[in-house]
Amino acid sequence: MACIKCRKGDEEIEIAHLPGKVCRDCFLKIVEKRVRKDVRVNGYFQDVKKILILDDGTENSAVCSYFAKELTGYSKIGFISKRIKSANGLSWEEISKMIREEKVDRMILPWNAEQESEFLLKGMVSKKGFVRDDTRIIKLLKHLSQKEVLLFAKIKGLRHRKDSEPYDRKINRFLGELEKGSPDIRFALISSFEKI
Numbered sequence: 527m528a529c530i531k532c533r534k535g536d537e538e539i540e541i542a543h544l545p546g547k548v549c550r551d552c553f554l555k556i557v558e559k560r561v562r563k564d565v566r567v568n569g570y571f572q573d574v575k576k577i578l579i580l581d582d583g584t585e586n587s588a589v590c591s592y593f594a595k596e597l598t599g600y601s602k603i604g605f606i607s608k609r610i611k612s613a614n615g616l617s618w619e620e621i622s623k624m625i626r627e628e629k630v631d632r633m634i635l636p637w638n639a640e641q642e643s644e645f646l647l648k649g650m651v652s653k654k655g656f657v658r659d660d661t662r663i664i665k666l667l668k669h670l671s672q673k674e675v676l677l678f679a680k681i682k683g684l685r686h687r688k689d690s691e692p693y694d695r696k697i698n699r700f701l702g703e704l705e706k707g708s709p710d711i712r713f714a715l716i717s718s719f720e721k722i
């Protein structure tokens with residue numbers, strides 16, 4: 527069978543929101559297109575001089591670094607990288623402190639759709655209430671699943687020290703169950719928050 531996008535390559539890879547499989551080249555193009563769109567819609571790289579990329583050693587950090595440089599064409603924006611243990615448990619205070627201390631305008635949080643959807647749902651159900659999003663925080667990969675990010679890193683040869691972990695294990699299991707009946711549940715959750 528042929529790729530449903532170009533009809534030339536072999537169908538190899540499943541990607542969210544498409545009814546069939548695509549070839550490797552089309553997969554890479556679609557991932558890039560989705561990230562570009564998110565950057566454009568949110569104006570992530572507009573009026574920015576310095577950006578901090580959090581490096582938690584995962585495929586997310588590796589792919590975020592790749593896109594940060596790829597999409598800004600090594601322009602005037604300066605990127606600095608900071609190694610951290612995990613991007614999952616960070617509080618808003620810790621994030622704000624890092625932005626202040628590193629003297630950057632924005633920060634790239636290495637999260638994919640799994641972490642983002644768990645973060646949003648946790649905010650909804652936790653007693654503390656929903657933590658509002660901060661425009662200084664860039665989540666480049668929030669529209670991509672972990673599987674897609676891992677595959678992208680593998681094809682592009684982007685090395686990482688470990689695989690990303692769930693933001694919240696309980697919610698991860700819960701969403702995992704729901705995904706069996708509605709595979710797009712995480713993406714739907716993320717999109718619904720974008721419209722608020």
Ligand SMILES: [Zn+2]
Nearest residue numbers: 529532549552
């Ligand atoms: Zn193709």
